Amino acid sequence: MPDTVTRIGDSLLQHGPANRRVYLMHLAQGDEGEMPARLISLAQEKGYTKVIARIPAGACDPFYAAGFHLEAAIPGLYGGEEDGCFAALFLDPGRSTDPKVTVERSLLGSGERERSVAIPEGCRIREAGPADADAVADLYAGTFETYPFPIDDPAYLRRAMADHVRFFVAEADDGIVAASSAEIDPEGRNAEMTDLAVRPAWRGRGLSSALLQRMERAARDEGIRTAYTIARAAWYPVNRLFAGAGYRYSGTLINNTQICGRCESMHVWHRRLD
Secondary structure, eight states: OOOEEEEETTEEEEEETTTTEEEEEEOOTTOTTTHHHHHHHHHHHHTOSEEEEEEEGGGHHHHHHTTOEEEEEEEEEETTTEEEEEEEEESSGGGGOOTTOOOOGGGOOOSOOOOOOOOOTTOEEEEOOGGGHHHHHHHHHHHOSSOSSOTTOHHHHHHHHTTTEEEEEEEETTEEEEEEEEEEETTTTEEEEEEEEEOGGGTTSSHHHHHHHHHHHHHHHTTOOEEEEEEETTOHHHHHHHHHTTOEEEEEEEEEEEETTEEEEEEEEEEEOO
16 A cells, blocks of 8 residues: 655645654644654654655754754755755664665766757657556556555556646657656756666666656746755666766765665755756
């Protein structure tokens, strides 16, 4: 059963037994003071072992006072001006370390790179719509054993499409062979580049790069100033993809996400689009 997306006050969060965490995805103005205690109380009540909050830098003090610490930071995440922080609290000390997690030094570049992406012959990149939800969900179901959100559910994808999530696909003669999404925050003028999946027969042919470039173009058209991603630390190809596209390493969320059958640490990468 997927984790639940709900609200405390006017703030948006996800929690549940799959990830065994509370994830504050949007902190509403006015909720700052009481939010750390309410998140911790929810985690204790449900027996979760981590609380993670994505918040503006100016809202961090109440979280730090409650015992949270910084795991990652994105310059200019909010409106291109205020930094965004991923602040974490571990209720089980055993979850707070991951001795296997590393970042390849070769990926830690300047964050400024020019790219030329060639789309494979017989394939085209386009934006997906509600009519594509069944095919996209099937692609995700065949790619991820587990995932933090129910992207293998066509109904969930249709709801996401109606709520500032723009999906893109690579389509060949045999149907949709790759997909991705840009979760647009119009108010914060940022976008999370996520949900990348490519069918095995089409991997290694540049489709992820082409989808990422198309998502960035769409985000710029909406006035988005900062793009970021939360990538599996253990999966070198996805980290190489974003580093090669000019994204810079922002930090690591330790033992954060249930994906592909296990709880994994996640690297955060960011890039300015303006």
